[in-house]
Amino acid sequence: MNSKREIYFYWKQLEDYERNGPNFTYHALVTQDDKTKLYTPMKDKSMSFIDIKDAAMSAVQIHLKSVNSEGSSANSSYLYIPSDDNILEGPASFTKLAYANGTYALYWEVKNIEHIENYTLFWCEYNVSRSCVGRMNFTYLDSTKTFYITDYLPKETKYQFAISVNNGMKSSGMYWAKCDISHDIIVMYAFPVTLSHDKTGKNYVTLSWKMACSLQNNIILAYNISYCPVVNKFFCDGQVQNKSILISPEKNQVNITGLRPYKTYRFTFALNTTYGLREVENATDYVTTSPDSPEKPVNAKNGI
Numbered sequence: 001m002n003s004k005r006e007i008y009f010y011w012k013q014l015e016d017y018e019r020n021g022p023n024f025t026y027h028a029l030v031t032q033d034d035k036t037k038l039y040t041p042m043k044d045k046s047m048s049f050i051d052i053k054d055a056a057m058s059a060v061q062i063h064l065k066s067v068n069s070e071g072s073s074a075n076s077s078y079l080y081i082p083s084d085d086n087i088l089e090g091p092a093s094f095t096k097l098a099y100a101n102g103t104y105a106l107y108w109e110v111k112n113i114e115h116i117e118n119y120t121l122f123w124c125e126y127n128v129s130r131s132c133v134g135r136m137n138f139t140y141l142d143s144t145k146t147f148y149i150t151d152y153l154p155k156e157t158k159y160q161f162a163i164s165v166n167n168g169m170k171s172s173g174m175y176w177a178k179c180d181i182s183h184d185i186i187v188m189y190a191f192p193v194t195l196s197h198d199k200t201g202k203n204y205v206t207l208s209w210k211m212a213c214s215l216q217n218n219i220i221l222a223y224n225i226s227y228c229p230v231v232n233k234f235f236c237d238g239q240v241q242n243k244s245i246l247i248s249p250e251k252n253q254v255n256i257t258g259l260r261p262y263k264t265y266r267f268t269f270a271l272n273t274t275y276g277l278r279e280v281e282n283a284t285d286y287v288t289t290s291p292d293s294p295e296k297p298v299n300a301k302n303g304i
Helices: none
Strands: 004-010 025-032 035-039 049-056 060-068 077-081 093-098 104-109 118-125 137-142 147-150 159-167 179-182 193-200 204-211 220-231 243-247 253-257 264-273 276-288
Touching (some): 004 060, 104 159, 193 276, 220 253, 243 253
Parallel strands (some): 093 179
Antiparallel strands (some): 004 049, 025 035, 025 060, 060 077, 104 147, 220 243, 220 264
16 A cells, blocks of 8 residues: 655746746745645746655645745745545546647546536646646636637647646646547557457457547547458568458447457557547557367379
């Protein structure tokens, strides 16, 4: 059982004209278990967050002030982080659709909606590490919302989004969008899919798949499964033509027939979307069909 946790504390930076002097930074006073420690952001990384490593599971209080060469701000912002066992359940899925004109469509799914007061939606410029190197922005959304459309962000910049579930002083913390479909991505590295097989026979296999993403209707037009017999463990046999089939988006399994006995096949899962065909990283399964009795010899001749 974990006795420590890592906490990323984010805030919205002041505008340059609000800094009012040189040597500007932020001071975060973090109090936990009657001990207080001063944190400052790392200027070479970001002025939007601090990383509290090895925090205990108990509740945390944070007071944030802005500071320059003339002193600190008269007032501070306050955040209460509940103990780990009192943190709200986050969204079951959070999906980002990015359109060519710079619009983002965001969809999320939450199980226990009756305990939600509102949501906080966060966004900043995209970063591989998921941390916000630039300015963090946020807005509050009503608890009845399950999607949000942004049409006001510059299309020249790529953005990442997070969401939190809130109820009073309790929160789920930030959940980054793990399901990402973008118009400029061919291989989808942020779209979790598990492809597996159930029944296997001499000339058939039953495949099934699970997706951790919820999507609006008509985004996925069909599932595409391509397959081939393999040689050298992983590579398609170049002597045999690859095959593929399309499956209705309402289904989550398919029975593929016409396979050869005692052969290893590679099955690859992809999505036929409104953007075109999108491959999914790591959505591959290898299956060996059952053995069968051998075929009869051919060209047998009487040697007498």
